[in-house]
Amino acid sequence: MLSAYLIQLADNALILGHRNSEWTGHGPVLEQDIALSNIALDLIGQSRNLYQLAASRMNTLSPEKEPVTEDDLAYLREAPDFKNVVLLEQPNGDWAKTILRQFYFSRFQLLQFRDLLNSKDADLAAIAEKSIKEIRYHVKWSSEWVCRLGDGTTESHTRMLNALEELNPLVAELFTTTDYELAAATGGWGTDPASLQPDWLQAVNATLQTATLPLYRDEKKPALLLSGKNGFHSEHLGFILAEMQFLQRAYPGCDW
């Protein structure tokens, strides 16, 4: 269960990092191209730390098996094995959608990793400590952009409204609790995401208000049938993996 939990954290970081890196070389202005690439790098770095930890735990548990590496976990699993939330595998869309997705997730990740600072698993706590400085910056950067776009021009405001409409239905999944998250919370090494929702809502709405955007409302809509955390993804993930895993799949067993 611990490895499932770690892999979930890692998959979130990897998939968002991968999406962000699609902007590298194509950003709206050089400074921001650099900034978003930097966030991509932070997230991929976090995913590596988490995959490495998951791999080492898995290898300890099953010494009789061929040892697993970070790259096995990233490159040799199928879409239904991935546990990232559906929000993060969404196509980048325009800068507004990319910003809003980053803002929603970073706000969530900050609360989650703040809890993980107290994880009983000292290695996970150490990763949380290292990552949280990065996440604070991601929150700051993305909040500033939410404000700029929400309160910028009519066009940027409209684009933010579109982004809200597209992404809001995918937010609830962040706060649904899976079996392995519950086990992690009960075991004292992880956190129950449902407990983070009130703080998230307050922080997010404070920014949305400053940005002159409609607040996020937690309407009791019919539950989203997709559940990335349980491996039930949108169709987008398959294409991400087809691209990302291509070399490892085409030339099995090679060193790169």
Added chain:
Amino acid sequence: MPSHEQIFEDKIEREVRIEPKDWMPEDYRKLLIRQMSQHAHSEIVGMLPEGNWITRAPSLRRKATLIAKVQDEAGHGLYLYSATETLGITREETIDQLLSGKAKYSSIFNYPTLTWADIGAIGWLVDGAAIMNQVPLCRASFGPYARAMIRICKEESFHQRQGFEILLTLSRGSEAQKHMCQDAIDRWWWPAVMMFGPADESSPHSQKSMQWKIKRFSNDELRQKFIDVCAEQVKVLGMKLPDSKLQWNEETQHYDFGEINWEEFWNVVNGNGPCNKERLAARKKAHEDGAWVREAAAAYAAKKNHSSEIR
């Protein structure tokens, strides 16, 4: 009283850096704007062929290193645009010249990246050739250019080592990987050799540039130096450079090499390379798609009446 020209020439003579506020001949300024903005554009357009492989990089480590590398190139572009601005032309003007096709960038980036090995070959050969060109520019007579080059060269040599290491890993891998490695070297070698520009006798700006100590070595001198180095390094890879005439010459203490295809060179320079249209189209698209973002940031900054950190 010595004239402006005399003071300028005297500084050049004594290797004293020319700074933006100093008087300088109009042709010196023009030559620098042309060279520095071309260099800046090359960094930015150069992000595209390599960025092409970020989402397909074969391991997490390679993925992270490649993002970092492409991000470095964006940083190089930034330093160089800023250094060019000290000559009295704005970044917007300079970028418009790129997008309108008026300004050139290094032709090497008009070649496609077809396999993962191309990322290694670019690091080894393209960053390698760039270093050969740029190390002497760290002593260029114009202060802001020289200082930008010092920062840039450090990172470029890091890129070169990473590229070589990618190829080295491939060269020790499976048959398919070895083949990939040789194929990439075959495709990138001659374009890299051409990066040093036309032969000295047909290089129109070179003479002035040497006289003003912007350039220190001729195109052909640098090219020879590059070939000499690569001809040795390729042995470590156990690969071959695609030149049947490549041979050590005891007399000259240099490698002899085959004919450069100048027709191809001018063809690519004049817009008919394999990816000229795609590269420019990608830059234009980023610029146009980003217009509303830049406008929103400017409008917001004006509203808040504080200077915004983005431009």
